[in-house]
Amino acid sequence: xxxxxxxxxxxxxxxxxxxxxxxxxxxxxxxxxxxxxxxxxxxxxxxxxxxxxxxxxxxxxxxxxxxxxxxxxxxxxxxxxxxxxxxxxxxxxxxxxxxxxxxxxxxxxxxxxxxxxxxxxxxxxxxxxxxxxxxxxxxxxxxxxxxxxxxxxxxxxxxxxxxxxxxxxxxxxxxxxxxxxxxxxxxxxxxxxxxxxxxxxxxxxxxxxxxxxxxxxxx
Amino acid sequence: xxxxxxxxxxxxxxxxxxxxxxxxxxxxxxxxxxxxxxxxxxxxxxxxxxxxxxxxxxxxxxxxxxxxxxxxxxxxxxxxxxxxxxxxxxxxxxxxxxxxxxxxxxxxxxxxxxxxxxxxxxxxxxxxxxxxxxxxxxxxxxxxxxxxxxxxxxxxxxxxxxxxxxxxxxxxxxxxxxxxxxxxxxxxxxxxxxxxxxxxxxxxxxxxxxxxxxxxxxxxxxxxxxxxxxxxxxxxxxxxxxxxxxxxxxxxxxxxxxxxxxxxxxxxxxxxxxxxxxxxxxxxxxxxxxxxxxxxxxxxxxxxxxxxxxxxxxxxxxxxxxxxxxxxxxxxxxxxxxxxxxxxxxxxxxxxxxxxxxxxxxxxxxxxxxxxxxxxxxxxxxxxxxxxxxxxxxxxxxxxxxxxxxxxxxxxxxxxxxxxxxxxx
Numbered sequence: 001x002x003x004x005x006x007x008x009x010x011x012x013x014x015x016x017x018x019x020x021x022x023x024x025x026x027x028x029x030x031x032x033x034x035x036x037x038x039x040x041x042x043x044x045x046x047x048x049x050x051x052x053x054x055x056x057x058x059x060x061x062x063x064x065x066x067x068x069x070x071x072x073x074x075x076x077x078x079x080x081x082x083x084x085x086x087x088x089x090x091x092x093x094x095x096x097x098x099x100x101x102x103x104x105x106x107x108x109x110x111x112x113x114x115x116x117x118x119x120x121x122x123x124x125x126x127x128x129x130x131x132x133x134x135x136x137x138x139x140x141x142x143x144x145x146x147x148x149x150x151x152x153x154x155x156x157x158x159x160x161x162x163x164x165x166x167x168x169x170x171x172x173x174x175x176x177x178x179x180x181x182x183x184x185x186x187x188x189x190x191x192x193x194x195x196x197x198x199x200x201x202x203x204x205x206x207x208x209x210x211x212x213x214x215x216x217x218x219x
Numbered sequence: 220x221x222x223x224x225x226x227x228x229x230x231x232x233x234x235x236x237x238x239x240x241x242x243x244x245x246x247x248x249x250x251x252x253x254x255x256x257x258x259x260x261x262x263x264x265x266x267x268x269x270x271x272x273x274x275x276x277x278x279x280x281x282x283x284x285x286x287x288x289x290x291x292x293x294x295x296x297x298x299x300x301x302x303x304x305x306x307x308x309x310x311x312x313x314x315x316x317x318x319x320x321x322x323x324x325x326x327x328x329x330x331x332x333x334x335x336x337x338x339x340x341x342x343x344x345x346x347x348x349x350x351x352x353x354x355x356x357x358x359x360x361x362x363x364x365x366x367x368x369x370x371x372x373x374x375x376x377x378x379x380x381x382x383x384x385x386x387x388x389x390x391x392x393x394x395x396x397x398x399x400x401x402x403x404x405x406x407x408x409x410x411x412x413x414x415x416x417x418x419x420x421x422x423x424x425x426x427x428x429x430x431x432x433x434x435x436x437x438x439x440x441x442x443x444x445x446x447x448x449x450x451x452x453x454x455x456x457x458x459x460x461x462x463x464x465x466x467x468x469x470x471x472x473x474x475x476x477x478x479x480x481x482x483x484x485x486x487x488x489x490x491x492x493x494x495x496x497x498x499x500x501x502x503x504x505x506x507x508x509x510x511x512x513x514x515x516x517x518x519x520x521x522x523x524x525x526x527x528x529x530x531x532x533x534x535x536x537x538x539x540x541x542x543x544x545x546x547x548x549x550x551x552x553x554x555x556x557x558x559x560x561x562x563x564x565x566x567x568x569x570x571x572x573x574x575x576x577x578x579x580x581x582x583x584x585x586x587x588x589x590x591x592x593x594x595x596x597x598x599x600x601x602x603x604x605x606x607x608x609x610x611x612x613x614x615x616x617x618x619x620x621x622x623x624x625x626x627x628x629x630x631x632x633x634x635x636x637x638x639x640x641x642x643x644x
Binding site: 028029032033034035036037038039041042043044046056057060063064066067070071074075078136137138139140141142143144147192194196197200201203204205206207208209211215216217218219 | 484537558
């Protein structure tokens with residue numbers, strides 16, 4: 001199989017398989033969660049669970065001062081990593097038609113040069129995340145193999161995308177094929193690692209926020 | 220009760236795993252920020268006290284029972300099992316190293332209610348026979364005698380007798396249809412009789428009828444702390460039966476943190492139905508009385524004082540404004556502690572820690588957080604609204620040779636009632 005064939009496989013059957021596993025896997029994980037059910041809170045409510053749940057889904061995007069002051073660099077790096085990943089994923093010109101083909105609508109792209117710079121920063125922040133992890137007593141203690149797997153499959157798409165765009169290291173076609181394959185690896189692995197947080201953070205925040213809203217307490 | 224076993228522990232933990240727990244474990248990215256919110260970590264520097272690590276056994280059970288990949292791993296013998304050794308290793312993290320203060324739950328970026336998970340996992344530890352002796356003793360006394368400290372009705376009656384003799388005020392037992400049924404904590408009966416006197420004065424001035432039930436005067440609930448819902452249910456049911464029998468409108472939870480959590484929030488869920496009466500914390504009631512002009516105060520304490528928010532009353536109970544309204548009315552130099560309100564630091568003795576002698580040394584280490592907060596403020600008096608916080612604070616202040624009186628807010632308010640001033644004059 002040469003680079004062109006690999007690229008074709010990655011763009012065709014490879015992507016379809018990955019998409020099925022990603023969507024099916026995430027739905028399965030969601031079902032595993034929801035099937036466990038939750039008893040209603042019978043205590044007399046002070047406030048609205050609905051508004052508490054919605055509020056917490058958004059309020060937790062910002063850190064409380066008390067933890068930010070303890071770990072400012074790590075928290076800023078986490079923002080850079082997440083936002084950088086979103087920008088290169090959703091606003092790089094050639095990515096948008098792919099979303100359009102699945103979703104049925106598109107949106108304007110950012111200039112490629114800007115995306116390239118954001119990509120470089122994102123790669124650095126993902127590497128920095130690993131350095132932070134290895135240098136913190138608490139994080140070293142908590143880290144599992146799954147954390148390293150999740151780290152690697154997050155880094156690879158951004159790294160190969162950057163290398164392909166800049167025609168570095170390998171011939172463009174081969175690097176592009178590897179880029180798409182690395183995205184597919186991420187899609188296949190995500191439902192079975194902590195990367196499920198990309199969706200489950202909504203339910204987690206909702207559950208805590210709902211309870212807090214009903215009880216009239218902060219969350 | 221049949222003998223506890225590891226199998227029962229695992230079953231009990233499985234029984235606690237619901238959609239919320241599964242959501243929380245699915246969302247944890249091992250960022251470790253919860254450690255920074257936990258005084259057992261910040262004061263010891265030991266990463267084992269990272270809140271999310273305390274529920275690791277529950278995570279293993281969730282993975283191997285309720286996820287596809289985990290079940291596959293279990294079949295292939297690749298998963299880490301939860302066994303006797305796991306319970307032994309985690310017991311001190313789950314009970315000694317957590318006061319269920321809930322601060323971790325408020326900082327988790329993905330929104331995990333870690334404190335709630337620790338409360339849940341305790342069910343498994345108790346069922347597996349890995350609960351601390353101190354809590355087992357307190358729970359047994361609560362069920363058999365009626366109070367975790369072994370306080371019986373005659374002790375309450377004796378206190379009522381003293382109250383009548385010293386002040387001429389009454390604390391009436393078993394009054395049908397009273398406006399309020401007042402609960403007490405054992406500590407208030409044994410260590411802080413000022414509380415009952417304060418209630419009697421305040422109720423008299425407010426013109427409200429009140430009563431203490433001879434069948435259910437104890438507010439504390441060791442079942443909640445040890446994590447045995449069956450015991451918690453028995454203790455809550457006592458209060459509910461007594462209140463509904465007397466037909467009172469409102470039950471007042473005393474200056475005790477977890478008692479409020481037990482009767483206000485957990486209670487209806489334990490007995491499986493809403494109550495026919497309201498539950499309010501004493502500070503909520505006092506604030507209402509003041510707002511409605513039912514009680515009037517005169518004069519202000521001019522000492523520099525601060526307020527320690529009991530976790531279960533502020534962070535988990537939402538009673539944050541009320542103590543401040545009250546204090547500003549009766550104190551001219553009230554200053555906030557750093558992180559005061561919903562993000563307060565625990566006294567280090569909540570959630571059953573203070574009833575667990577094995578945890579004494581760890582508790583005093585964790586107390587350093589409160590010590591540093593108090594050192595930074597340099598106050599003359601420390602006010603709080605939880606008898607358990609109060610004892611823990613007094614113990615910690617003594618241990619670190621800090622000369623600082625600790626007072627309950629209800630009794631402090633009673634000192635500034637207008638009528639009292641007239642009577643004294």
